[in-house]
Amino acid sequence: GESVGLHLPTLSVQEGDNSIINCAYSNSASDYFIWYKQESGKGPQFIIDIRSNMDKRQGQRVTVLLNKTVKHLSLQIAATQPGDSAVYFCAVGVFGNEKLTFGTGTRLTIIP
């Protein structure tokens, strides 16, 4: 099966700085990766996804990087804002398969 881990359970970043949240997975057959954001008292919200045929994908202020060689992905958030404070989860799966394996989450705190 798949196991997904995050390198840091908590991360504090100064407002305006960039933040990087990391995630490692174990199954080389995994080819679909998603990042979710969970604010306090709410369900996780989709941020961005990437498939294994890509190394990088950009969204609005967010970039996901995928390194298949070492089974590692990261979420970069540019110019962090107070609203970015949340728990961030990576999820890993096989494209077309509805079942995902979630990591344990990194709590990002933006310091004003």
Added chain:
Amino acid sequence: DAGITQSPRYKITETGRQVTLMCHQTWSHSYMFWYRQDLGHGLRLIYYSAAADITDKGEVPDGYVVSRSKTENFPLTLESATRSQTSVYFCASSDRGRGIAGANVLTFGAGSRLTVL
């Protein structure tokens, strides 16, 4: 998200009682899911459903029962609640086409916090 609602949001019950958590979605998504969230474990899949009358086990199905008689509803029942089932439960539905290359993207409800005494 307004399209997927869970009830109750908070529930306290006693060991051995039956509890049903409700989930309703308004999008007519085919797939629906139940996850539990515990500190140190992230989100773990309990059960999922590909369509009405089709359900399948996830990672941690023991002690739970689901049904899906209608596309829009996916209730989760704890037949005899135990303290280890104290958790936050999230229902989700799958939105085909919203992700890259038409990938399914889960949309989650706000969660149901269950405490079993």
